[in-house]
Amino acid sequence: xxxxxxxxxxxxxxxxxxxxxxxxxxxxxxxxxxxxxxxxxxxxxxxxxxxxxxxxxxxxxxxxxxxxxxxxxxxxxxxxxxxxxxxxxxxxxxxxxxxxxxxxxxxxxxxxxxxxxxxxxxxxxxxxxxxxxxxxxxxxxxxxxxxxxxxxxxxxxxxxxxxxxxxxxxxxxxxxxxxxxxxxxxxxxxxxxxxxxxxxxxxxxxxxxxxxxxxxxxxxxxxxxxxxxxxxxxxxxxxxxxxxxxxxxxxxxxxxxxxxxxxxxxxxxxxxxxxxxxxxxxxxxxxxxxxxxxxxxxxxxxxxxxxxxxxxxxxxxxxxxxxxxxxxxxxxxxxxxxxxxxxxxxxxxxxxxxxxxxxxxxxxxxxxxxxxxxxxxxxxxxxxxxxxxxxxxxxxxxxxxxxxxxxxxxxxxxxxxxxxxxxxxxx
Ligand code: HAM
Numbered sequence: 001x002x003x004x005x006x007x008x009x010x011x012x013x014x015x016x017x018x019x020x021x022x023x024x025x026x027x028x029x030x031x032x033x034x035x036x037x038x039x040x041x042x043x044x045x046x047x048x049x050x051x052x053x054x055x056x057x058x059x060x061x062x063x064x065x066x067x068x069x070x071x072x073x074x075x076x077x078x079x080x081x082x083x084x085x086x087x088x089x090x091x092x093x094x095x096x097x098x099x100x101x102x103x104x105x106x107x108x109x110x111x112x113x114x115x116x117x118x119x120x121x122x123x124x125x126x127x128x129x130x131x132x133x134x135x136x137x138x139x140x141x142x143x144x145x146x147x148x149x150x151x152x153x154x155x156x157x158x159x160x161x162x163x164x165x166x167x168x169x170x171x172x173x174x175x176x177x178x179x180x181x182x183x184x185x186x187x188x189x190x191x192x193x194x195x196x197x198x199x200x201x202x203x204x205x206x207x208x209x210x211x212x213x214x215x216x217x218x219x220x221x222x223x224x225x226x227x228x229x230x231x232x233x234x235x236x237x238x239x240x241x242x243x244x245x246x247x248x249x250x251x252x253x254x255x256x257x258x259x260x261x262x263x264x265x266x267x268x269x270x271x272x273x274x275x276x277x278x279x280x281x282x283x284x285x286x287x288x289x290x291x292x293x294x295x296x297x298x299x300x301x302x303x304x305x306x307x308x309x310x311x312x313x314x315x316x317x318x319x320x321x322x323x324x325x326x327x328x329x330x331x332x333x334x335x336x337x338x339x340x341x342x343x344x345x346x347x348x349x350x351x352x353x354x355x356x357x358x359x360x361x362x363x364x365x366x367x368x369x370x371x372x373x374x375x376x377x378x379x380x381x382x383x384x385x386x387x388x389x390x391x392x393x394x395x396x397x398x399x400x401x402x403x404x405x406x407x408x409x410x411x412x413x414x415x416x417x418x419x420x421x422x423x424x425x426x427x
Contacts, residue, residue: 008131023320027333036136043155045114050094056084062093064269066210073121087120091137100304110142128286128318137313144308150250156312157256164328171261171277174244176236184235185211191229215263231262270295282325290314339381340367343393351392363424
């Protein structure tokens, strides 16, 4: 029997002893989640939680049949009633489905929502790429304005900034209108036609199914061929160009550095107009911390009102890994303030009641309950990183006083058991 974990997924643990597994420690995830909750509250984004699986059709229609996600990476299964269901590979489609289904956009056509949760993609396993990853995503529905674009990008940027991340690149591009993309696709195909045999097998396939995605190829030979390829930016109509310029003006006002990347196309079909991605140097091949863009036609395509929208999704694994690589401030795991060590049965009972009353006051107190010897109990206090220890034996019970010993310094101070609460509240 093989009870080991499935390929491409991971546990998030209270503590991971390996150096390379530090990013899987739960306190780091809590730290990010707390910042996300604080920020989204201030920025006016409300939380939405959608199911982990949906009808397969939803993703096929929204992400697009020609994309890698839909054609190769979906975890699709049939339930007992033979319905085709898929573990969500991303969050946007589900959020749109929920808004349409619950008719939330009728009374409130402007909605700003966020989510945190796991997404599933059957991808080849490599550093920074998992079969279950976690996203912080935000979606702003109802406003088609460069100010909305700027606000959404600024939310993402502020999150990364708040974590202390540096040396990131914000890549920006515009996919223009569907007409712009159509004309560009033909031009790109015409340019590549004489070199078709030289393209990687993946790009040859995309040539037929989704030519724009060839621009995203990581294959060195493809990249070389693409150097002189036509640029999507040159195919934008005047309105789209102006729109991008307006956003650039706002990014400059907000002092958010960016770089125009005419080859940025993103891997989902629902995008229209502006797209963006933030990358970090430290991450190697899978260097995207998050990305998003406008998707002004998706709601209508899914049977909802014709409202514009913009959003992003950010990969929490990669963000934590980058924080660790850049050595940004990350809080230590939580640890007890006090570890009580009773010696003997009478002390055990006394310490237990003391533990409960101190905890009632909000103080993080732990104790030795197994009746183990002093040495072992001290070791556990040390493992838990307790700030203070107090040994309670016959003498302490008689005098009603304990020695509160600070583990880091070894300095002990004597105090009455009854005043432990006030002493601990003031350390
Ligand atoms: P995405 O670019 O496919 O966009 O994913 C967003 C982010 O999730 C990526 O930049 C990356 O950090 C992380 N990510 C994706 N796949 C993996 C993986 N296999 N392992 C680890 N991390 C991964 C979306 O999903 C869109 N829904 C974003 C969006 C929201 N656009 C508009 N609204």
